[in-house]
Amino acid sequence: MKTYYQKLLSLSFLIFAMSFQVFSQEEPTEKPVYRISGKIMEKGSGEPVAYAAVSLIDVETEKSIAGAVADFDGEFVITNFKNGTYQVQVSFMGFQSFASSTITVTDTNYDIRLGNISMETDAVALQEVTVMGQRDLIEEKVDRTIYNAENDRTLVGGDAADVMRRVPMLSVDLDGNVSMRGSSNILVLINGKQSAIVASNVSEALKQIPAEEIKSIEVITSPSAKYDAEGTGGVINIVTKKNNLQGATLNVNSSAGIRGSNLGLNASLKRGKMGWTLGGFGRAGYNIIGAFENNQIVTGADGTVANIFQAADTRTNMMFGRYNFGWDYEINKFNFLTASVSFGLRNMSNRQDGLLTETFIEEELVSSLLRDVNVRNRSNNVDVNFNYTKTYEKPLKEFSISGLYSQNNLTNDFINSLYTGTFDEILNRVKNNDLGLNQEFTLQLDYVTPLGDGKNHILEYGAKNILRRAESDFAYFIADGADGEFEKVDDINLSNEFSYDQNVTAAYASYTTNFLEKYSFKGGLRYEYTNINADFRNSEIDADIPSYGLLIPSMNLSRKLEKGNMIKAAYNRRVQRPFLNFLNPNINAANPQQISQGNPLLDPELTDNYEMSYSTFVKGSSLNFTAYFRNTTGSIQPVRTVMDDDVIYTTYENIGFERAYGFSVFSNVNLSGKFSLNGSIDGYYADLTNGLEDPMFAASNQGFVISGRLFANYSLPNNWQLQSFAFARGRQVQLQGFAGGFGMYSLNINKQFNEKKGSIGFGAENFLAREMVIRNELNTPMIMQQGSNTMRNMNFKINFNYRIGKLSVDGPRRRKRGVTNDDIKEGDGGASGAMMNNN
Structure with missing residues (x-):
């Protein structure tokens, strides 16, 4: 629509x-x-x-x-x-x-x-169920690209990360970290809102959202002034399925496989002007085995060159769950209320069995250490939303007030067990506990009013306030042997309490006009003022962070051409505030040879985005071509240095600049009424430099990054459907090296039965190769590192879905607004530990 x-x-x-x-x-x-x-x-x-x-x-x-x-x-x-x-x-x-x-x-x-x-609409009667007809898988709108996930049957048993891998302009690595056109600095919303769970770690939040609950994913590359200024790469809005039907229904969906399974139950009830929804979904991953190898040549401060080799087998088990209760009430024709509460939990365990570390100096083995590492990542969260919307007789005129309270409790623990020189018993153990708490309260006012006849001029303005508090209570403990009691380490650098308060106050105005018959223009201005207080409770460390104000312009212009074609251009300025795992001062030393720590004193980064695109429609097929330039100053990047004992230390710094020159092409082709094909190619040239002159610390890197995807769907006789998907991404350019590329693919076949009330199918993922190897590189004047991660993620699964109940269409759904907190930079899943990062 x-x-x-x-x-x-x-x-x-x-x-x-x-x-x-x-x-x-x-x-x-x-x-x-x-x-x-x-x-x-x-x-x-x-x-x-x-x-x-x-x-x-x-x-x-x-x-x-x-x-x-x-x-x-x-x-x-x-x-x-x-x-x-x-x-x-x-x-x-x-x-x-x-x-x-x-x-x-x-x-x-x-x-x-x-x-x-x-x-x-093409409604198909299914005994007591009415199902709306499908729309195109990919839709190109004037301000966004929409992927209609509800039409993708290969996603049964998957999660939000699986859906995003199919969306043009997005890239998702094997850990679930999302980037848009090469930038990981994006804003991810759920139904136009951002909760503390998403703010804590996007990749983990995506694993808690089942694919079956996602209606569509909207990619907004040039957000207007209405959106928060955060998100250098743009905004991703995950739209979940909502109930606009009269009656009651219960849906059961499940999947069982050799690497993962899920079970979901969702119910809805609509009576007159009031509706309720109640749902829950659990997903388990088990016996996910793999391995990693790491070879690094490190030059110490005294000029000694050490060659360090590490290798281990890995095992991962996980369980996720998300439960929600929603309520909506249409007071009258012009007044509407919605409220919801949702709960989520995560229990994840990562083990490194037999982590062997061998150190050579001038080809002589000087040290050989064996460890077992167990990392536990747990969290639970609650979100409470409330929204009131008032509309008027005049079309498009609307006022809304929205509120959001969100809390996320996190626990990041690891135990590192070091064996004796004979590798036959445990010598000592090191434990790190990091208890995190994220709280967020948001109040937002929005007003939309047409000017004049309301057809060609629209004015929007509003205000917003976000109060955030993040806490990290971290401590280190040591114990002798396998059974000794843990004793706390008395060191304020290893055991402390850190709090981070952020208050963002914003106001915006946006004006939209249509002119010269075929032109549309939308321009806006947003002002945001950020106040930050940071404190180390058990020390006198000065963490004074100055407040700052930002003026953020945005402009959008489009021109309709013949036969539905369109050309558009965009400019906007975006800001990326450091937050969450970038700031957490807890030292993550699960691997003692490669430790990491956040930086509480980071400044925000500022980005100017320029974009032009052309959309056309040829014989039932849509095509889109986009070119863009992105210039970022003060880009937040991981920086590695060498500490004593040849340990690689990773933290985050504001580097000089980061530039990206890119393009994207995607197409949705309907070859016949039974066969459709869509795919995309995304590429950009990255240019990064930290602007330092000292040759020991100066760093820069350049290179191309290419990714692509292909999706095919074929409808077979007797309600059978065959779908396939493939995705590949080349290596990514980083300030001090490269992150390895990877690829994945899947094939699904499904059969509908009982007048399409149920479906059963079989799916296979990455079934042509037993292992997937990802190779990474790190190069600095002091470090030369080559590493590889091996994953055995071949998966075969059986999918089942069945719906019971009686539903009938209740007419078009009323537009509803909500809170949209668009404003934090997410990490790469690599470095800091817990406060708000869940590795």
Whole structure:
């Protein structure tokens, strides 16, 4: 469906885009222009049906004489036909086909205006269940790209990270870390809101959201002033399925495999103006085995060169759960209430069995150590949301007030057991406990009002306040032997309490206008003031962080071309505040040879984004081409140095700059009514430098990063469906090295039964190779490191889904607003421990 945001678009070079107006004007002619025009609307909601296919059929021969494709506003014009008797037919996926009455074209009746054509959604009766028809898998809107995950049957048994791997412009590594066009500094929202669980660690939060609960994922590369200024790469909004039906229903979905299984139950009840939803989903991963090797050459301060080799087998087990209760109430035609509470939990265990560390100096073995490492990562969270929306007789006019309270409790522990020189018994053990607490309270006001006739001018403004508190209570303990009691280490650098309070106050205004018939412009200005207080409770360490204010402009410009094509340009400035695992001062020494620590004194990074794109629609297939430039100053990057005993120390610093020159191409192709294919290619050239002159610390790196994906769907007879997916990403450029590339693929076949009330299927993932190896590089004047991680993630699974109950359509859902906290930089899953990072 289409909101008024789709009448806007992305911005910057106004004169360049307006030049297309000249070439789109029709040549004057003295001959009559034969044409049939109209506008295609969705029955009930009245929203335009973009990209609907329109055919002009000769009644006598029953052949197609001419055709057209509706534009973004649902408008179409058919030309290039002669006198005769015709019928107009309209078709689009998810809607019932439309056929007009007979039209007679003569010398005096050659310009025919059909007006609005209403199309009904293609509802299929399933005994007592009504299911809405599918839409395209990928939709290109004027301000965002939408991936309709509810139409992807290969995702049964997966999670949100599996869904994002299929979305154009996004890249997800094997740990679930998400990047957009090469930038990991993105904002991830859930139904337009961000909770403390997402703020703590995006990759872990994604594992708690089952794929079956996701309706769509929206990728917003150039956010307007309404959004928080955070998120250098853009905004990702995960839209979950909501209930707008009358009646009661219960849905059971499950999957069982050799590497992971899940079980979910979801119920909904709608009676009159009030609705309730209750759901829960659990996912377990087990026996996920792998290995890693690491070879590093380290130059010490005295010039001694050490060659250190590490290797271990790994085992991972995990269990995730998320439960929610929602309520909504339509007070009257113009007033609407929603509220929800959700609970989540995570229990994850990572083991390194037989971590062998061998140190050579001038090819002589000087040390050989054997350890077992056990890392436990646990958390539980609660989110409470409330929203009140008031609408008016005047279309698009709306006021809303939203509130959010979120709390996330985290526990990050590790135990490192060192064996004796004979490797036959444990000499001592080291334990690190890190108890974290994240709390967040948000209040937001938004007001939208059309100006004048309300068709071409819209004004939006609002205010927001976010109060955050993050705490980390960390401590180290040591014990002798395998059974000795742990004793706390009396060192304020290893055992302390750290608190971090952040208060962000913001106000914004945004103006949207349509002009010169085919142009849309949206410009806005946002001001944010951030106040920060940080404190080490058990020491006198000075963590004074100054407050700062930021003025954030944004501009978007679009121009509609012929046949639904569109060109758009955009510019915006974004800020990325350091938070969470970037700041946590707890020293993570699970691997004593490679330790990491956050930096509480980091400054925010500032990015200017420029973007241009072109969208077209050719014979039922959509194409999008985008070019962009991103310039970041003060980019937050991991920095490695050498400590005593040849230990590599990782922390975070604001480097000089980071530039990215990129492009993306993606297409959605409907080859027939049964077979569809979509894919994308994303690439960018990265240029990073820390701006230092000292050759011992100066660092820079450049290179190309390419990724691509391909998805195919084929509908077989008798309600069988076959789907396949493949994704690959080349190595990523980092300040001091490269992160290795990887690929993955899957194949699913599903069968619907009992009048499509249930489905059962079989899926296979990464089934052609037993192992996947990812190779990483690190290069500094003091460090040369090559490492590899091996994962055995081949998985075979059986999927089952069944729905019972009685539902009927309750009409179009009322638009609802909510809190959108768009404002924290997430880590790469690598360094610091617990306060808000869950590795």
